[in-house]
Amino acid sequence: MLSMIPGEETEYLSYDTPCRSDEDSDIDPEWFTSEFLNDVKCSGIPNHRIILKVGVPIMLMRNLDQASGLCNGTRLMVTDLTPYIIVATALSGLKSGKPVYIPRMSLTPSDTGLPFKFQRRQFPITVCFAMTINKSQGQSLSHVGLYLPRPVFTHGQLYVAVSRVKSRKGLKIFIVDDKGVVSNSTRNVVYEEVFQNI
Structure with a gap:
């Protein structure tokens, strides 16, 4: 789908770090290389690698400003891509048609199935051509x-x-x-x- 949209692609990579574990943990933090953490995919956090173009629909994965309607699940359209900020317009709600500035955020997955904790610094978005x-x-x-x-x-x-x-x-x-x-x-x-x- 992304290849059907004209324009240049911009790639955003996350910065992943292991969190300090409890003192009684048997897991050695040195096992968690950045390559290993980059491959981890969890519900509720963005992927390590996000590829975007101007005109691509995206969805917020975190609440940015609840009073303005910028909540988890809000759909937006990308209008500008810079190294530190993604500019988009909301497709519905209170901010519909107005610019929204999305920064990188440090996110920790809440998935209890993981035997370790890590933090991912990435834009809290996912490409959204379809949704549940x-x-x-x-x-x-x-x-x-x-x-x-x-x-x-x-x-x-x-x-x-x-x-x-x-x-x-x-x-x-x-x-x-x-x-x-x-x-x-x-x-x-x-x-x-x-x-x-x-």
């Missing part, structure tokens, strides 16, 4: 393409997905059934127990 249904909640979009390789699995999730779009003309749905055949129907998950106490 949960991340799209609360957004109003002019065009939505919904890809369902399997039925939605949570109460109300299909409603959230199709209600993001402003008009019916802007909605396209691609559904694949259990056998991998293109279909024109899917299952809507509704838990009737939710409505019993209303």
Whole structure:
């Protein structure tokens, strides 16, 4: 997708360092070379290597300014790339159309599955040509393409997905059934127990 957008690519690399471990830890911090830490990919933190162009859609991975609506999940469009700041415009919300200046931040993954802690200094963004249904909640979009390789699995999730779009003309749905055949129907998950106490 990135290659289809005209313009020069800019590469941003993170600076990764191991965090001091507890005194009783059996893990030697010298094991964690910068190359090893650069290869670690965790939920909630950006990758070591981010490649961007002007015009690329991105999504914030951290809250920058909640009062202005610059929160985790906010979608923006890159307008300028400098070595220390990424300039973008918000695609929706209070800051829609206004410039947003994104600095590098030091981020520590909250993934408890890692037997060590490390810190990554990188821009808190990810390229966002697509997003999950949960991340799209609360957004109003002019065009939505919904890809369902399997039925939605949570109460109300299909409603959230199709209600993001402003008009019916802007909605396209691609559904694949259990056998991998293109279909024109899917299952809507509704838990009737939710409505019993209303």
